[in-house]
Structures are given as structure tokens and as C-alpha cells.
Amino acid sequence: MLAAQVLHLKYKFSSAIVFLAEHFQPLVATSFFAALAELVIVENLNIRTPFPTLLSLSSRLGLHTHVCLMTRQHGYSCVQLECTIFSLADAQTRPWGIxxxxxxxxxxxxxxxxxxxxxxxxxxxxxxxxxxxxxxxxxxxxxxxxxxxxxPPGVLVNAARTSSCGWFQSPSSFFAELSPPSKGKRKTGALIGSSAPKKARKGR
Ligand SMILES: [Zn+2]
Known part of the structure; x- marks a missing residue:
């Protein structure tokens, strides 16, 4: 079952969610997963539409990890992978997710x-x-x-509970679809645009 999911993700997935914590604890995402199943699997909504709202259901999730949403986007000439990073933001402790x-x-x-x-x-x-x-x-x-x-570039998403606390959405990165391997060489996806929260810097 797991192998099938991995193969599906590797070759023909429509969307995927990556939790960026080094040692992710699934328990903190219980509310998120339950609402995700209802809105995306049962009601068949486009995952990008309710995603910020889903994140706001669990503040503990944001304290534990950044979240990356990956979806396939069909362009004029090719299929692209769109990756968007969401980070919990609080003006006192994590401004813009940093x-x-x-x-x-x-x-x-x-x-x-x-x-x-x-x-x-x-x-x-x-x-x-x-x-x-x-x-x-x-x-x-x-x-x-x-x-x-x-x-950094990005916005506090609409589901933010206050003007200073909520989820910060970084601009999406787009990757072109991987080309099939040829003559023993494998081409990699092309990075078209990227962004992610940067670390704090020291100032005086
Ligand atoms: Zn000091």
C-alpha cells in the first residue's frame, strides 16, 4: 500500500503535502487531517482553496512545522509542479514565519x-x-x-485570526515536469521562481 502511494506520488500525483519538521509528530495534525478529508476527499474541493483555513484549525501544527503544499498545474505547453510554503506567523515570536x-x-x-x-x-x-x-x-x-x-515576499493568508498572527504564505515555486531519461542521463526539473522564509539576521 505504501509502495503504491509512493509510486503514485512519484509519477502521477495531483497534490501532496510535506511537513518540513525534522521529526514530524502526526498527532499535532489530527484536526487538520480530519478537515482535509472532509473538504478535499468527500466534498472534492480544489485543495488550494480551503488549505489556509485547514491550517488555521490547528495552531499546534504551526508551532511544530512549516508546511509545503505541492500541486500539479497544467500550463499551455507542459505540466508544472507548484510548491507553496506556509509558516505560522506571530509578530512577537515568529514574524512572517521567521x-x-x-x-x-x-x-x-x-x-x-x-x-x-x-x-x-x-x-x-x-x-x-x-x-x-x-x-x-x-x-x-x-x-x-x-x-x-x-x-520576506509573501502574505498573511485570509484565514489569519488577527492582523499579527496567522499563517504566512510564501510565493509559489514552479518546477517543470521531469523529462524522461535519455541516453543514460536524467534531466532535472527547472526552477522558474522560488521563495522561502529566511533566517533572522543580527543587527545593531
Ligand atoms: Zn541580551
Whole structure:
């Protein structure tokens, strides 16, 4: 059965979901799978339509893993694989799906970061997080540690519960269909466009 599914995924699948956690725990996705079965398998909806809503049913899922949705898209001349990554986003701890350190790397403090928007309004494109420990950097004669997060390409999906917390959808990557092997060589899919959340960078 598993082998059949693998073969189906390898050669002729219509969609697939990849959980990017290194040690994925399926228990956190129970609500997600139940709603997925109802809307996609029973009601036969296009999986891309209800997908953000399905993700929002389980906040624990987003705390555990990023999720990649892969679907086949029929273009004019070929079939493409569309891959879209969804990440849980929270303005205080995971802006736009990018995790900020739980501990200050300079002083070791586990106090919450002090957040400040570097641009105001709904079009915020950058956040600065400062260590709140009053002695941070004193021994090293440095400024308090600061992390700056710049908004990557993408949007908070409509199913987001608040303006600052929800699922962040990165722009899709498209891969052309694999060509059949010829003369012992195997061609690989062509990357047309790509994006994914980047890691936080240090700033001062
Ligand atoms: Zn610190």
C-alpha cells in the first residue's frame, strides 16, 4: 500500500503535502487531517482553496512545522509542479514565519524581546527586537543585542485570526515536469521562481 502511494506520488500525483519538521509528530495534525478529508476527499474541493483555513484549525501544527503544499498545474505547453510554503506567523515570536531566538545569544537572557516596528502601519516591512536585560552587552562593552527581521515576499493568508498572527504564505515555486531519461542521463526539473522564509539576521 505504501509502495503504491509512493509510486503514485512519484509519477502521477495531483497534490501532496510535506511537513518540513525534522521529526514530524502526526498527532499535532489530527484536526487538520480530519478537515482535509472532509473538504478535499468527500466534498472534492480544489485543495488550494480551503488549505489556509485547514491550517488555521490547528495552531499546534504551526508551532511544530512549516508546511509545503505541492500541486500539479497544467500550463499551455507542459505540466508544472507548484510548491507553496506556509509558516505560522506571530509578530512577537515568529514574524512572517521567521523564528527569532528564544534566548539572547549575547547575554543568555530568556526575557521576552522588546519589539519595535521600523515602519508603521499595515505595510510594516521590518521589525527590530531588542534584548530587555538591562546588563546585556555591559561586560563586552557592546550595545544591547538586537535582531532585525525584514519581511520576506509573501502574505498573511485570509484565514489569519488577527492582523499579527496567522499563517504566512510564501510565493509559489514552479518546477517543470521531469523529462524522461535519455541516453543514460536524467534531466532535472527547472526552477522558474522560488521563495522561502529566511533566517533572522543580527543587527545593531
Ligand atoms: Zn541580551
Amino acid at each position: 523564528e527569532i531566538p528564544g534566548q539572547c545569544p549575547q547575554c543568555g537572557s530568556i526575557s521576552a524581546w522588546k519589539k519595535a516596528s521600523l515602519t508603521n502601519g499595515p505595510g510594516v516591512v521590518k521589525y527590530a527586537y531588542s534584548c530587555q536585560f538591562s546588563q546585556c552587552g555591559t561586560e563586552q562593552r557592546l550595545d544591547p543585542y538586537k535582531v532585525i527581521i525584514t519581511k
